Amino acid sequence: MTRNRPAWALTLVTAACVLLTLDITIVNVALPAVRDDLGSGLSGLQWVINAYTLVFASVLLTAGSLADSAGRRRVFTGGLAVFTLASLACGLAPSTVALNVSRAVQGLGGAFAFAPAMALIAGSYGGAARTKAIAIFGAATMGAGALGPLAGGVLVETLGWRSMFLLNVPLGAALLWLALRRLDADPPTGRVRLDLVGVVTLTTGVGAVTLALLRGADQGWSSTATLAQAGVGVLALAVFAVSQIRGAHPLLDLSLFRIRSFTGAAVSALLVRVVGFGLMAYLVLFLAAGYSYDAFDVGLRLLALSAPLMAGGLVAVRLGARVPPGGLIAAGFVVSAAGLAALTAADAGGSWARLLPGLVLLGSGLGLVSTPGMTVVMSVVPPSRTGTASGVIQSFLPLGTTLGTAVFGVMFSAHLHEAAGAAPALAGLDAGARERVADALEAGRIDAVAAAVPESLREAATAFGRDALAGALGLLGVAGAVVALAGAVLGALLIRRGDLLHTGAAGEAAEKSPADAP
Structure with missing residues (x-):
């Protein structure tokens, strides 16, 4: 080269x-x-x-x-x-x-x-x-x-x-x-060998597990969607691990480890x-x-x-x-x-x-x-x-x-x-209103917290949010x-x-x- x-x-x-x-x-x-x-x-x-x-x-x-x-x-x-x-x-x-x-x-x-x-x-x-x-x-x-x-x-x-x-x-x-x-420019050192099984299973596995983590709270941790995403991710990663051990040209060179x-x-x-x-x-x-x-x-x-x-x-x-x-x-x-x-x-x-x-x-x-x-x-x-x-x-x-x-x-x-479910500052609000307060906080919207509660609770709800x-x-x-x-x-x-x-x-x-x- x-x-x-x-x-x-x-x-x-x-x-x-x-x-x-x-x-x-x-x-x-x-x-x-x-x-x-x-x-x-x-x-x-x-x-x-x-x-x-x-x-x-x-x-x-x-x-x-x-x-x-x-x-x-x-x-x-x-x-x-x-x-x-x-x-x-x-x-x-x-x-x-x-x-x-x-x-x-x-x-x-x-x-x-x-x-x-x-x-x-x-x-x-x-x-x-x-x-x-x-x-x-x-x-x-x-x-x-x-x-x-x-x-x-x-x-x-x-x-x-x-x-x-x-x-x-x-x-x-x-x-x-x-x-x-x-x-x-450096000349190629050999024939390109692409581990398609490794690429697909690694990307699918990491992506599906991450999706389950990101969407789990909204979907429900025990919901069919979350369990399916996590299951697909774990299965794909398991297939990836086996393919890297047995494959002729693995994506992940395990000998480095x-x-x-x-x-x-x-x-x-x-x-x-x-x-x-x-x-x-x-x-x-x-x-x-x-x-x-x-x-x-x-x-x-x-x-x-x-x-x-x-x-x-x-x-x-x-x-x-x-x-x-x-x-x-x-x-x-x-x-x-x-x-x-x-x-x-x-x-x-x-x-x-x-x-x-x-x-x-x-x-x-x-x-x-x-x-x-x-x-x-x-x-x-x-x-x-x-x-x-x-x-x-x-x-x-x-x-x-x-x-x-x-x-x-x-x-x-x-x-x-x-915290929203147990906050005394939100006393009197139903479960749906408390969820809206928590959703607003997740997105960093203190103003939306105030808008989600009655006027009498806005000051207390804002303090709670912070x-x-x-x-x-x-x-x-x-x-x-x-x-x-x-x-x-x-x-x-x-x-x-x-x-x-x-x-x-x-x-x-x-x-x-x-x-x-x-």
Whole structure:
């Protein structure tokens, strides 16, 4: 394969992946605007996020394998083209359904662009320069995800929510043009083998289970629809697992998980997105509803999370040479757990500064976890399998966002409905009216809470609504803290410096890369 010019490879690939990552979190602050413009409840708003991340996660494994065999630049540029065209469709969407379908196509293009990203960078550098380049890529993409709410807030308040997607069109086109001119074409390394059974069963399984989680509260957890969705999902995932064990060319290369550190990095990637980006939608709804903030104000407050996240990523880069990656990841998860637990101090309608310590700690911890994980992955597999390994690990990132959004959504909804059913402030209301109050809170509509009750109860119902939202956020914080502590234990136990040094050195020797400096 021809060597990519290192500076161009790092700059273009990182810029493209920043754009793709922004599209995971930038929409969070736009949810109230989308709700008002297109009309949608909590489930529809969740799919604005999950339609992108679910397809993204489901296709990344295929895209990673395809990149190794069909050519990494070809897959990268093709994915970027699809993402750019789908962004145009999102910006012009006339309904929530059309928006969610377009978001799914966006996720498809994003997956094909993202999967070979780390392999393109790793193939352009060697030695210590490779580790530094991957760390820069990881810090930039994670920082972009953290800055997404602020960027989204600025765009929503100045140009409207559709601008978040329409601006992707010129940016994506420019990056595509530069990539075709500046990235060296790499010839295919072998015949393309597509595991159709794996693609279909993985996508069906993850999609059906997520659908059951998102729709369970509305449909009823014991309803035929919910049980059928969950059953189809579990069956499809079981078939997927069997096909990966017995298939001649499996989608998921299970042999990679024999490397204990690779498994630890994959689990860490999943859990850091569960507790970070999975919680983001509900944090945004709380800030918007509890304090009546507009999109820009929400994004501005979330700088308390995003700035420490980027700082934590930079600290992780500097500490990487002196602190074992497993210890660094474990420490980051512990700091994140402390920040999540501190969200129990939320007080809607009071001072938002009560959230400040929790947001700072959470951002700092997420930054410490995210950067070393990518370095581990690229250092423990042979160079010929970096595209596949990159696809595996990158699929765990949006999958974590999807899983966190769905599971936290179930908890968020259940808490609000339970609180509405037992609230003394709603005394005298029938069960239907209490459900309408809970539905309004799910969508972050404090004004709709007041409209759903008699005038004599409006002040009390509004106060109840803010308290219920604070309680729901606190519950998610505690649950997230438990997940983060589990991540700390697994990171410390699974990720070993010995794996990093031995396999990474072998990989370097096999590749014999002359490009040792950025």
